[in-house]
Amino acid sequence: MAEQTIAAIATALSNSGIAIIRVSGENSISIVDRVFESKSGKKLSDVDSHTLHYGLIIDNEENIIDEVLVSVMKAPHSYTGEDVVEVNTHGGIVITKKVLEIILSAGAVMAEPGEFSRRAFLNGKMDLSQAEAVMDIIKAENDTAAKNGILQLRGDVSKEITSIRESILNDVSHIEAANDDPEHIIYDVFEYGLDKRVDDMFHRLEILIQSFERGRIVRNGLNTVILGKPNAGKSSLMNKMLGIDRAIVTDIAGTTRDSLEEGLNLGELTLKLIDTAGIRETEDYVESLGVNKSKELATDADLILYVVDSSIPLDDSDKEIIGIASGKKILVIYNKTDLKEAVGIDTLCKLLKDSGIPESDYVILPVSLKESPNIKPITDSIKNMYNLGSIRESNEVMLTNIRHKEAISKAMDSLLNVKSGIENTVPEDMLTIDLMDAYTSLGYVIGESVDEDLVDAVFSRFCLGK
Secondary structure (H helix, E strand, C coil): CCCCCEEEECCCCCCEEEEEEEEECCCHHHHHHCCEEECCCCCHHHCCCCEEEEEEEECCCCCEEEEEEEEEECCCCCCCCCCEEEEEEEECHHHHHHHHHHHHHCCCEECCCCHHHHHHHHCCCCCHHHHHHHHHHHHCCCHHHHHHHHHHHHCHHHHHHHHHHHHHHHHHHHHHHHHHCCCCCCCCHHHHCHHHHHHHHHHHHHHHHHCHHHHHHHHHCEEEEEEECCCCCHHHHHHHHHCCCCCCCCCCCCCCCCCEEEEEECCCCEEEEEECCCCCCCCCHHHHHHHHHHHHHHHCCCEEEEEEECCCCCCHHHHHHHHHHCCCEEEEEEECCCCCCCCCHHHHHHHHHHCCCCHHHEEEEECCCCCCCCCHHHHHHHHHHCCHHHHHHCCCCCCCCHHHHHHHHHHHHHHHHHHHHHHCCCCHHHHHHHHHHHHHHHHHHHCCCCCHHHHHHHHHCCCCCC
16 A cells, blocks of 8 residues: 555665665654664654664664664655655675564565555656666666666656657647637648658657667577587587586587577677587487477577588588578578688578578678687677667667557557548548547556556566565
8 A cells, every 4th residue: 555654675685785675655754763763863854855874773672783874865855756764784684684674563564576666656756667667777687788778767768758649649639629619720631741740750659669679689688599510519609608618518419419598698788598409310319309499499599600510511401400590690600610621601601592591681700619719709790790889889779668569559550540541631530539549559658547457567577675
């Protein structure tokens, strides 16, 4: 219930220098006052907002529990928009839990996951897309994801959506005013330029939609599957990229029979790196299971690292691998360049071309995984394939949330209906129906007109204390 004062540990529960217990609600200051003894002798209820105070946490039996710093942030100038008190304790697990227990016994209730951010949303401190950005920042696994989350929290998506909604509302109000008072207000769709403004709004939404695929990859990581024939160097590639001997490497073909998955942070991007069994025809039942699993994993991949042993000729297995990789981005690791070449890069390019793989979908990188410890050419090639440098250097905000994409797509469909109506000269009042549908759909992005179940679902994914 919103009228209750809530409390939770806002930092990770582990041995650390500092831990923070956050308290929010109408009675947060008076509740902490019951258990806090300030060295200045002042009650927290008498101090100014946004001030820090040194003192002791005392239990019911007047025992000193910890020396703490307490910050006071009074409504409405706080994260939740309510009175907020944060108790900075020493970071031991036992002490932190004990301080929380004392605050709960003084009248606070345990916060639900995401309840602080939920209150911030309900109190108008942030919209729903900004609240979701908070979780994106917390879960960010790379620099680009963190930066994009900060841009969304700053309101970059919200501002664009709000601007388009204001344009829609302005157009609807002009149409309705003309319909209500046709003697004094003459409205002509083309003279008024509605067709051009709808085109502009559609284009702005299209830019956001087009950013979703890159945003999804930045947020969730690049699903990267290593494919190749047995003994081509797939496991060596994985070990080199991870910097550890994660996969078993031998000269015996078919050593890898099951997939291995590890995460790799490249700074701008996170790879979900999957080593797979070598693709070949085999009568070995266990190995064949591994081969089939390799093919299944490749269907869900964003990027294929196709490892080619340049010292042996191409065969039907290579054709099968390229067929599996079709439709994906492919980084061809042209391996074993320290050995005598049995297949040239020109031959490999021809096979890719004959298989219908466009040049824009693949890059061929000659390497010797055995001789060179340097994986930078490989990681740089991956970054370049996804143009991550331009994302890092710009302030382009990317959609990362499927809910936002679906709502914007619905709004675009409604705007297409408006464009069609203009072309077919339908009555202006009919155009307002589709315009308002677009307006409503965009409202779902920022949290207007959303039902309580959606709000519950969004904030249930948050951690305690946030």
